[in-house]
Amino acid sequence: MSLIDNERKIKELQAKRAQTQDQSEHDELSKEIDALTKETYHNLTAWDRVTLARHPSRPKASDFIEGLFDHFYELHGDRCFGDDQAIIGGIGYFHNMPVTVIAQAKGKTLEENVNRHFGMCNPEGYRKALRLAKQAEKFHRPIITFVDTAGAYPGIEAEERGQAQAIAECLYTFSDLKTPVICIVLSEGGSGGALALSVADRICMLENAIYSVLSPEGFASILWKDDSRVQEAAEVMKLTSYDLYEKGIADYLVKEPTGGMQNDLKLVLDNIDQYLLKELDVLTHTKEKELLEKRYQKFRKIGSMS
Amino acid sequence: MDQLFKKRNEELKEFSSWLKRHKVKEKKEIPENIFKQCDHCHESIPYFSLIENDYVCPKCGYHMKISARQRIRDLIDEGTWKEYLEKERSQNTENFPGYDEKLKKAQMSTGMNEAVICGVGKINQTRVVLCVMDSRFMMGSMGKVVGEKICKSVELAMRKKLPLIISCTSGGARMQEGIDSLMQMAKISAALKRFSNQGGLYIALLTHPTTGGVSASFAMLGDIIISEPQALIGFAGKRVIQDTIKQELPEGFQTAEFLLQKGFIDMIVQRHDLKNVISDLLKLHGGRL
The missing domain is CATH 3.90.226.10 (2-enoyl-CoA Hydratase; Chain A, domain 1)
Known part of the structure; x- marks a missing residue:
């Protein structure tokens, strides 16, 4: 049975338990629920993680902006073409410290998702990110990026307006940005579209987030020419937060409550809050030259021969 | 002898005009080591002329x-x-x-x-x-x-x-x-x-x-x-x-x-x-x- 089926079953049992008057039936149901919960969330497979990362009720970037920052002002547009709704950018306070926030935003409803392209950015989204990053550098504000995208938007207009160039420019500029950057991978991080906002001093991943060279669907389709092998793809891709942490690409994992962060968002927010507080303190007290050298080495060492 | 050559030339001419009339622009089986077919116009190009031409198709200018x-x-x-x-x-x-x-x-x-x-x-x-x-x-x-x-x-x-x-x-x-x-x-x-x-x-x-x-x-x-x-x-x-x-x-x-x-x-x-x-x-x- 799939994770989603089990979840539905657990919900049904919980509803049944709420209605019952009989204490022994109540206890019986509780036992059943516990057993099923354990079975469902114990030893999650990579595909289960993918399912959780894309869970319909999983909190989105907007929840994190609301939960972590005060007096947030959204700033719009790339000053070239338009305002990509797949990115929410702006400024606000993090514990009295002004920061710039750049977040890939999936929507909560279908309508919002259509507007936000399911978090898949167009070139103007990346150029908005670039503009806000340069602005943050100018005013010495640390940058917090949130990654949540299956990949950059594949469309005719996206190509016409230079999707490749926009992503390349992000990698180029963020690598040398003279202000601290912390990247938080919320749920899905796919391909160059996610990498564009991941060139940072610290990369932190939520436990049920995934990060990969491309989506498991794309992987199965390109490598094996078989879309149906997507679960198998997820298993071989090493895309879970634990894989990324083991590889040293993710610096920190944020534990999630059983069943995903939607079950206790506050716990996750508190954990991220503490992490940001600690790391921003370190990074803002690091000399610019050292900061840039360490960021360079963070990526330089991946696949290094010497 | 002259006659023979003339006849052969005429035959060749006829054959080449037949070829022109029946030109098919589809992929053909061509010995890879002598000819190469252009990916763009599907013309068969002798290798030596391709090499001389930096692997650019002499017919259509396609860069292979x-x-x-x-x-x-x-x-x-x-x-x-x-x-x-x-x-x-x-x-x-x-x-x-x-x-x-x-x-x-x-x-x-x-x-x-x-x-x-x-x-x-x-x-x-x-x-x-x-x-x-x-x-x-x-x-x-x-x-x-x-x-x-x-x-x-x-x-x-x-x-x-x-x-x-x-x-x-x-x-x-x-x-x-x-x-x-x-x-x-x-x-x-x-x-x-x-x-x-x-x-x-x-x-x-x-x-x-x-x-x-x-x-x-x-x-x-x-x-x-x-x-x-x-x-x-x-x-x-x-x-x-x-x-x-x-x-x-x-x-x-x-x-x-x-x-x-x-x-x-x-x-x-x-x-x-x-x-x-x-x-x-x-x-x-x-x-x-």
Whole structure:
């Protein structure tokens, strides 16, 4: 049975338990629920993680902006073409410290998702990110990026307006940005579209987030020419937060409550809050030259021969 | 005797006019070692005339794919090429199923160890660092070794204060190496940024095809970006775009000509002129002799 089926079953049992008057039936149901919960969330497979990362009720970037920052002002547009709704950018306070926030935003409803392209950015989204990053550098504000995208938007207009160039420019500029950057991978991080906002001093991943060279669907389709092998793809891709942490690409994992962060968002927010507080303190007290050298080495060492 | 020749000539004429009338522009079985069929106009071209013509179809001007070694012969002054890191080979460190076989097959069929060749050589007497990718080697995909070789080349150009040229052709990141291959994009872009800050000149040469992660990193970061005619250049694959938007793609979409029109490359240069154009550009930037 799939994770989603089990979840539905657990919900049904919980509803049944709420209605019952009989204490022994109540206890019986509780036992059943516990057993099923354990079975469902114990030893999650990579595909289960993918399912959780894309869970319909999983909190989105907007929840994190609301939960972590005060007096947030959204700033719009790339000053070239338009305002990509797949990115929410702006400024606000993090514990009295002004920061710039750049977040890939999936929507909560279908309508919002259509507007936000399911978090898949167009070139103007990346150029908005670039503009806000340069602005943050100018005013010495640390940058917090949130990654949540299956990949950059594949469309005719996206190509016409230079999707490749926009992503390349992000990698180029963020690598040398003279202000601290912390990247938080919320749920899905796919391909160059996610990498564009991941060139940072610290990369932190939520436990049920995934990060990969491309989506498991794309992987199965390109490598094996078989879309149906997507679960198998997820298993071989090493895309879970634990894989990324083991590889040293993710610096920190944020534990999630059983069943995903939607079950206790506050716990996750508190954990991220503490992490940001600690790391921003370190990074803002690091000399610019050292900061840039360490960021360079963070990526330089991946696949290094010497 | 004269009669015989005349008769034979007439027969030949008749045969050739018959051929013209019955010309079929479809793929035909042609002995690979004598003729090559143009990918674009499907005309059969004798190999010797193709070689004389730098692998550009004499009929339609289509620029066929060439090997990295051929590209180096075309661009670099004879006897000045010095390759480095030539022995580096990819390892299947993640134990990805089938990757070892794919690598071996690519190595056997191309005689190369990896999808990029790097070295130092002279272009009309100007010394440059040159990286050349080869699409025959696993679609020119970029894994850790390709990324590292290119990154080391950028660093060498930085150290020696030499201009850098990267001849790109790639399907993108090498999926068998997972996230590490994606990270090569960030690694090389960061190195190029340092090179640029130092005042280094980087010319990107885009050849057919340049897509995916390579296009979204160093291919688009040249101070000057040159492309060969009709090269396919883009980020997302055509099939992916079609599946997403559910409509036909316009003609000429993602070609070099399309990118020139949209403002993403500086110029399209015919293969015959490439060496001279690059050498002129190097001189304009005070290339060292």
